[in-house]
Amino acid sequence: MAKNEPAETDIPRTRGSGTQSVYTILRREILAMTLAPGSPLDEVRLSERFGMSRTPIREALLRLSADGLVTTLPNRNTIVATIDFASLPPYFDALTLMYRVTTRGAAMRATPQAMGEIRKRQAEFAAAVAAHDAFAMIEANREFHVAIAELAGNAYYTTFFARLLDEGRRILRLYYRTFDDRLPRQYVDEHEEMIAAIEARDVERSDRLAIKHAEQIVRQIQDYIARDLGQPIDLAAS
Amino acid sequence: MAKNEPAETDIPRTRGSGTQSVYTILRREILAMTLAPGSPLDEVRLSERFGMSRTPIREALLRLSADGLVTTLPNRNTIVATIDFASLPPYFDALTLMYRVTTRGAAMRATPQAMGEIRKRQAEFAAAVAAHDAFAMIEANREFHVAIAELAGNAYYTTFFARLLDEGRRILRLYYRTFDDRLPRQYVDEHEEMIAAIEARDVERSDRLAIKHAEQIVRQIQDYIARDLGQPIDLAAS
DNA sequence: GGGCTGTTTCCTGTCGACAATATGTGCAAT
DNA sequence: ATTGCACATATTGTCGACAGGAAACAGCCC
Structure with missing residues (x-):
């Protein structure tokens, strides 16, 4: 992948929409199985992809975790929840x-x-x-x-x-x-x-x-x- | 209230326990109605009370929000969820x-x-x-x-x-x-x-x-x- | 005196950096 | 060949700081 990827959105998003949009997009991708169960979700990689800091990413992941859509492994990465x-x-x-x-x-x-x-x-x-x-x-x-x-x-x-x-x-x-x-x-x-x-x-x-x-x-x-x-x-x- | 309040815990907590403990304590206080419905939860004040940065506080509030125990007003403060x-x-x-x-x-x-x-x-x-x-x-x-x-x-x-x-x-x-x-x-x-x-x-x-x-x-x-x-x-x- | 407008202030949303911990790797010893 | 240990690496958890918005306040016009 080329460096300086232009990120998902170039328009400077409005304040407060960062977490929301990441949450919505990831949620859709998880539910559509675009992101396979068990896939690792790296905060740094996601922050590069969405062109924002790790903070909104973390909050989005936290919300997904509350929904049961991802599993957070302490001090390690978070993964897409597996289907049991x-x-x-x-x-x-x-x-x-x-x-x-x-x-x-x-x-x-x-x-x-x-x-x-x-x-x-x-x-x-x-x-x-x-x-x-x-x-x-x-x-x-x-x-x-x-x-x-x-x-x-x-x-x-x-x-x-x-x-x-x-x-x-x-x-x-x-x-x-x-x-x-x-x-x-x-x-x-x-x-x-x-x-x-x-x-x-x-x-x-x-x-x-x-x-x-x-x-x-x-x-x-x-x-x-x-x-x-x-x-x-x-x-x-x- | 005196400044330099010794905070809730003086022992340097282990990594990862910050969010958890704040979540547990606030949750208990909300359910016990020690924190009245509608009470404002100020991130800065909470960070002073618990003696940690705003980041773990925010994550705890986010989890409480997912539980429906607090309501987050965008760009404003979060309050204890009211009983309807x-x-x-x-x-x-x-x-x-x-x-x-x-x-x-x-x-x-x-x-x-x-x-x-x-x-x-x-x-x-x-x-x-x-x-x-x-x-x-x-x-x-x-x-x-x-x-x-x-x-x-x-x-x-x-x-x-x-x-x-x-x-x-x-x-x-x-x-x-x-x-x-x-x-x-x-x-x-x-x-x-x-x-x-x-x-x-x-x-x-x-x-x-x-x-x-x-x-x-x-x-x-x-x-x-x-x-x-x-x-x-x-x-x-x- | 009442309503509108500009300013101030407080609090949140976001950022970049640092510290701690778990995993993987290489080497040595049995 | 396998086990144990030390090191290196990668990724998270936490921190302090800055900027943007919304409410509170003051001043001005009617």
Whole structure:
């Protein structure tokens, strides 16, 4: 790499935006798996890349650490948090629960104008599926469910759910490399059913759909993992 | 205040412990309401108090901010997060849900030796109630429920629940100033029932007890708030 | 007397430098 | 060949200093 790389931004950023922009960019890269789990994040190298001092970098890393996206090894470097497949079952439990709770809550508080935001997200999701754009699909799916959570009106649920969905984005990113598009279309239909149930303020039906939707996703990812782990291992290679 | 105050620690702390200790101390003081909600936290003053540079202070404040315990006003000071009484109903919903989920989970995975930790916490709680020590009571109650959550074995639930319980400590701190001790004794009994149900691996009974326990606490705090808000306002005073 | 404007002051956001610690490397001894 | 130790290196944790913004204050105009 040439020295005097012009850094990411040449415009002299406004005061206070340094940490924020680094946080946003790194977060996006981690969630999109551009930065592989386990990658070392060197403060000096990052400060050179972003053209700023180590201080804002450190603060951004600290925030990422609080989000659980990076792991800080004391007196050593910080690395992108690894994906622990052993913790997947608890993850699925938590995800399913939050699907249910937020969908139920939304069904209890549904108002016509609040449905607009949800429909908008659903339209974006459908468009991403049609375009076979895995990245946009994952993004839109998250926004769709967060919109439902916001309608449910419980900030504690929304925050926790958003965090779970973000963590899931990295797993989905692994998964959708091999996705066959029959299933995403099914998700679109399921989303439509959920919208209808919420709008009808049918709490129990919303709940059942949330369970079904969650089961669908969980089974999907488990199948993927099983397929992946099932690859024959070449014992002669060692 | 005299200048050259000897600071909180005279021993030259080990590398890396600065942020940690400041975080721990401030966190305790915020949760114990020693630092009132809305109190300004001045970085310079804190650095003088703890006898270290502003850098570790800043990092500690950043971590507290991620925990939602302080609010950072850009380019201005950071303040201890205020308690928003309007968000209490969502809070109670979330708390009840986590009581249920963790208790159910514990009942599903109960093992004899795991019950030891829970019993130990329960003993501490009972001792605090007997001693009329409100602070120790709140602390032990939190540890009791976190121990149950850990037995449930879902790290996502444990983290979220612990955060909710911490936030609740500040509310309880308001409440237990006026506590009459009949009710804490009832909590001790309810805890005992929960332990028995978990140990018997009776999931449904554990669930019912968790609901009952949560309802008890919620009603309690709501009564307190109603009583407080019900104070006659002296209109002539203005 | 009240409202607007320029100034002052305080505090934060950012910077570059130094010190401490963990890892990797080379050498010697068993 | 492997283990142990000393050294070198790389990267973090901490520090003091400077600059930029926002609130507080004073002065001026109406």
